[in-house]
Amino acid sequence: MKSKASHRVVIVGGGAGGLELAVRLGRRYGAGVVTLVDATPFHVWKPSLHEVAAGTIDIHREGLSYAMLAHDNGFRFVAGRMTGADRAARQVQVDALRDSDGEEVLPARTLPYDTLVLCLGSNGNFFNTPGAEQYAVSLDSTASAERFRIELLKAVARKGRAGAGAAVEIAIVGGGATGVELAAELHEAGRTLAAYGLGVEAVPRLDMTLIESGPRILGPLPERVADAAREELVRRGVRVKEGCKVLEVAQGSLRTSGGDLPADLFVWAAGIKAPTLLRDLGLPVNAVNQLVVDDRLRTEDEAVYAFGDCAAAPWQGKTVPARAQAAHQQAAYLARVLSARIEGRSPPAEPFAFRDFGSLVSIGHAEGVGTLMGGLAGRRLLVEGWVARVMYASIHWSHYATVLGWWGATMRSLAQFFGRRSRPRVKLH
Ligand SMILES: Cc1cc2nc3c(=O)[nH]c(=O)nc-3n(C[C@H](O)[C@H](O)[C@H](O)COP(=O)(O)OP(=O)(O)OC[C@H]3O[C@@H](n4cnc5c(N)ncnc54)[C@H](O)[C@@H]3O)c2cc1C
Known part of the structure; x- marks a missing residue:
């Protein structure tokens, strides 16, 4: 259903969580309602970055263009880095986009919003270690x-x-x-x-x-x-x-x-910390710059939501862990909350509840290790070897299924599989 609603949702950060939210809302309400802002022109799922660093993933082949994703999923994409927000005027500031020589490609812009969703991810935390x-x-x-x-x-x-x-x-x-x-x-x-x-x-x-x-x-x-x-x-x-x-x-x-x-x-x-710009929004943040949100993922400002690595959401006396798994579940929850907001309905009665399915760690392309939680076992289950590796790959696949659709994600996996036979296994240039 494409909406004629005048409500404007601006999502900043098209990562593991933000892109999934933009896709879910874009398909429903269209580009007049949903805008995604990202500092980069293409999306690479962050849990794959160790493969990018080792050269076993080529970002120029595997990165998904936000412009294409926006076209296919009905949201508007704005390329540029958010530098701040004027919450009183309900506007986000986006910096000018420059090429690698510093030449301006797009000017600085101001985006008005009715609802702002911040999912800017996190940066490395060096804990002030010299050098x-x-x-x-x-x-x-x-x-x-x-x-x-x-x-x-x-x-x-x-x-x-x-x-x-x-x-x-x-x-x-x-x-x-x-x-x-x-x-x-x-x-x-x-x-x-x-x-x-x-x-x-x-x-x-x-x-x-x-x-x-x-x-x-x-x-x-x-x-x-x-x-x-x-x-x-x-x-x-x-x-x-x-x-x-x-x-x-x-x-x-x-x-x-x-x-x-x-x-x-x-x-x-x-270790990680959230981007420092979040400290300047006049909203409560914790020691690692994460925006403090309630169990509905809302900040102290009723028009500003935050989730993923850049937010501290309550969970079992601690905060929801900074994981793609959490960002994925929060995106699905927020899609329901924001749909109600866009349509002027009451929000879902239940708060966000993180469900820990366990953690899987990939050890190269053939091995993995990790735990599965709950489910039939109702307790922690150790998984190892290729079974764990296949499960790990299936989580990767499910992210792409959310943003590309089941068929698109399958075709992408097949293209990767066959493409590997005609390319070096490690990017050499
Ligand atoms: C190597 C590695 C392996 C990992 N493996 C796993 C795993 O196996 N399982 C798991 O659950 N988690 C894993 N994680 C953690 C997981 O990647 C993060 O928890 C998850 O990506 C957080 O999602 P997010 O949407 O909050 O942020 P991100 O996915 O980091 O996305 C943030 C987005 O915001 C954009 N952005 C940032 N600042 C601005 C700005 N100022 N203006 C505009 N755009 C901006 C960025 O370009 C990016 O697209 C791994 C992380 C790493 C680094």
Whole structure:
């Protein structure tokens, strides 16, 4: 049903949650009602960023153009970075869009709204560690993951000149799911790079060290899952240092509580914080800049909603975890709340209730490990190996099914499968 409603919903952030919400509302109410703003022109699902960093996903092939998604799903897309909002006037400010040379492509714009939804995601949290922001890459955006990939290729070429036996040392700070997945993905990328040869004297090994300040990797997951992941990583030659705090990052080395560690490349995957611009909206935020929302995902301002990584929503005495799974469920809930708002109906009586289905961690393309919650078992169930990996891939698929439709997502998967036979397995340029 396309609406003639005059209500204007502006969604800022077309990531795991925001894009799904824009698609759900756009299909129903059309571009006159629903506007999506994003700082980038195309969408890559954030849980794939470790694959972008390792080169096993090519953003230029896999990224989905927002302009296409807007056309196919009936919402309006505005390209540009939100810089602030005038809540009294109900307007969002969007910065000018510039090309890589700084030339202005689109001017700064002001977008009026009746309902504003903020889903800006999160950035890496360096916890004021000296040198971290300068020398380490955080996998918090497609651009930073792509930057790491290029640095990796350059390091491989440089070390390759040294002849046989050389290694590119990669320090990954943070033993959560992102750090674990990246270490495993880089291990596979290293084997592929060695097979291609890359035109250097001898392709260096990729030597990974995964550093976790807590007593063990995958802290929030059950010990059995962490043990299985550690075993798998160690089997692949990844050094796992637990209970080791990074004190400083410098060019070529890390100072840690367990001594100095030389490294060519650093990845920071040790925590998140929401974008600082959220502090300037005059709304309550927590210590990591997340907007405080109620159990209806609404801020103190009745016209402003927030969800996903940039929001602190109550859940079991804590806040809803920053996961794609949560953003997906919140998008489905908000679609119902905002439909009622657009149509002038009473909102659904029930609050948002996060349902934890467990966590799956991909360990390369053939292995996975994780837990499933509830369901038939009614308790935690450990899953490992290819079963866990297939389940992990199916979560990825279901995001694309939401935004492209079942048929579109299936065709996309088939195109990827067959395309891989005619392309290098790691992006080499
Ligand atoms: C490597 C990696 C692996 C992960 N694996 C998993 C996993 O297996 N399972 C899981 O549940 N979660 C996983 N996560 C976490 C998950 O990706 C996030 O929780 C999820 O993406 C949050 O969704 P979101 O919509 O809040 O934000 P995002 O998906 O980060 O989207 C935010 C969007 O906002 C846009 N944006 C930001 N600032 C502005 C601005 N000022 N103006 C306009 N647009 C802006 C960005 O361009 C982006 O498109 C992983 C994360 C990483 C980095």
